Amino acid sequence: MSYDVPPPSGPPAQPPNSAGPSGNSFDPSSVDRRDWAILGIGFIVFIFSFFNYYKWDYSGFGIKLSKTWSAWHFDHGLFIAWLAMVLTVAGAAVLAVSLFSPAVQLPAPARQLSFLAFGAGFVLYVIAIFAHSDFGPGGGHDFSFWISLILSGVGAVVALMRAQQTNTALPGPLASLPRIGK
Known part of the structure; x- marks a missing residue:
């Protein structure tokens, strides 16, 4: 004896990894290689923040001492390097959010925020030298x-x-920066 099972009501289920309700799915090849570079730079800076940012070595009177600090130590004025690292990583994270989750509303254009964070991070790294x-x-x-x-x-x-390249408006005097790249 066999029983006929009626089909479920409602829209048909979508197979995994198919387009979502909006009809869009993420295609990694659609992301510009320079965007991948920005994301990679943020990731690499984050990884390197756990390694030696500062060092101190002493050798004398038969004694050898050595001490290292990563970006995650805040003593001896190292907070500036930590903040520079955080801003650099945040610049990549903002771009990642805009690329992988475009429905998220950011307070300003993502590329503007990314550039400002990377630029501020670089300036803070230069300040941290001194x-x-x-x-x-x-x-x-x-x-x-x-x-x-x-x-x-x-x-x-x-x-x-x-x-x-994406004609993102930059704030204030940054808007008059000369165009670079293609």
């Missing part, structure tokens, strides 16, 4: 700090390029 307390002759900035400084500068330039 602003930390004196570590003495055996101390200073370590490899993660310098890599993060360089990457935040590159991120600011790429974010500016993308803002200009």
Whole structure:
């Protein structure tokens, strides 16, 4: 004996990974390679924040001492480097939100916020070169700090390029910056 089961009422179920209710699905190939670069820079700066930002070495009188600090330490004036790292990562995060979740309303255009965050992060990294307390002759900035400084500068330039390519209005005197890239 067999029983006929009636089909369920309502709209048919969509298979996984298909277009959503709006008919849009995320296609990674639709994201510009410079946007991927911005996202990658933010991720790499975040990873490097856990490594040595500052170091201090002492060797004398038969004693060897060494101390390192990551971006997550706030003593000795290191807060500036931490804030620079946070702004750089936030610049990438804002762009990620706009790319992967376009329904989220941001307080300003995402590319404008991304450029401003990367630019402020870069400026703070430059200030951090001079602003930390004196570590003495055996101390200073370590490899993660310098890599993060360089990457935040590159991120600011790429974010500016993308803002200009997408005709995003920049605030105040930044609107008159010369166009870079294609």
